[in-house]
Amino acid sequence: MGIDLKISAADYERLSGHLFRGDHDEHAAALLAAPHARPDGGLTLLVRELMPVGDADFPPGDHGYRQTAPLFIARHAGRAGELGLAYLSVHNHPGASNRVDFSHDDLAAHKRLFPHLLDLTAGTPVGGLVLGSRSAAGEIWMPRGKPAELDSLRVIGSELEHQTAEPRAHQAAPMARFDRQARLFGAAGQSILGSMRVGVVGVGGGGSMIVEQLAHLGVGEIVGVDHDVVKPHNLSRIVGATPRDARRHVKKVEVARRLSERIDPDIRFTAIDGDVADLAVASRLVDLDFLFLATDTIASRLVFNAIVHRFLVPGIQIGAKVELRPGSTEIEEVYVAVRPVLPDKGCLHCAGLIDPIRLQQEAATAEERAAQNYLGTAEVIDPSVVTLNGIAASNAVNTMLFAAVGLADPALLDHRLFFPRDGSIMTVGARRDSECPWCARVPHSAYAAGDPVDALPCRRTPAPAPPTTWWGRLRRALRERS
């Protein structure tokens, strides 16, 4: 429970650059943020727009040191209400570093102003935010109920920062099993990993390696998603899968759960037996701290990209590709792709990696696809090799790790292609489509749009009928309990 505010690193840099100018003075800004009601009863606010308050609109105040001009507030709070967004008034305390709190004048101003702002926004939250150079405190007012404190400001970028009003208490010493890795990033880094909820969509060849590494690192929770069962041809790649699993058609998510539990039984593993293209599955991923995509469908790429941008969940898509010359078995190219996707960087739509024709073909039934393939190119089973998956998985998990513990250089968030035949690595420059429906800062974009979750571009499947037999009900109850 509680209230979090998420902001992209680019917006945060702009905000802190405006507030902390080196003049040791207070400055102000306003944020418009989309609300997302979490299933745990908490609220996440997603920063969609940032408006710096000019000095002329932040004059010395009658009640406090400075106050934002009423006209500025009225204009932007009114617009927030029209757009269904929260209005947040932000200022800085220039001397504050990793501890910050509101002054008495600040809190008095909230009491005077926010009831009127709630009328202006017509039902969306309003709030105040005060920033230190590495800290944030906030007070959020809802139309009903008491004002609530902001839990944390989460900055989504090459560093995944959690800013709070005061430093969080970290574990004094990590458990023995983490001793060697904690020597790289400290007890604080290990504590950050232990608090993370990480999704792995697709726990086949590449995804199972990601699960394995996340379990060794000691993340708090792994959410594995896959609808498929283990088949004999998977045994050359899925970590932890056995011939018995293939014989018994064991679900890949159950193999991943077993793998995680064997490595570290303290890690919570949530197995989702389903397809991320289904709304019921995708909606369970929008509150995670990080998301890996290790599937080969374009529909899953679309949904992953949508979750990253709509709910500001950082993620990485991985893939390995062996391209054959058309009509032959001769190898044209072998490469491994690691593509970090963040709110302001790496959008898969902008990179041309979500083919609208393939999306439509995947939406067709198997019969319809077969009829279309009869006329066009036949479906080809691509080669797949464990070593290639290993390159992708290790690089992807390493990128998440370094971002989480504050060791990443911004360049680590570039899309990268690895060419195992000659060992070369290519960095792919980020492309931005100014009209992108996901990442562009235009009115029609889904960027930081938050709720409703069912606006995700997902398949709507009718809910399955409840089991009619007692053992079916028991099996479902056990599955839900686990």
Place this chain on the structure above:
Amino acid sequence: MGATVTAPIADGVEELERLFGAIDVEPDETGGVYVTVREVNLGERWTPRVVPLSFQLGFNYPHAAVYPYYCPAGVARVDGSGWPQALQAATWRGEPVVQISLRANRWSPAHDTAAGAVAQVRHFFQTVA
């Protein structure tokens, strides 16, 4: 049993109806719909000159393009010459059809719509094919 359609699909269907008149809409199982625009004028070089044109709006329309399109088997050039490469005989939803494999080279979910796609097919028959 059909699932609820998304707002973009509802908008796309409404625009088709506004611009092309009578249409038939049938939900698929996933939140998309099968659409038939009852009367599309292919132009004087084709017989029959006016045909129904069918296609699917997938659950992730408009991110998914509209592709391919289908009209009833029997469509032919008036002069008896063969079909262009984009047309081929096929079966769709149990019926013999002509499949029209026309794809927008730069489909953009921000600008392209099902109505625009149908207009492009009509333009193809009337001026290009």
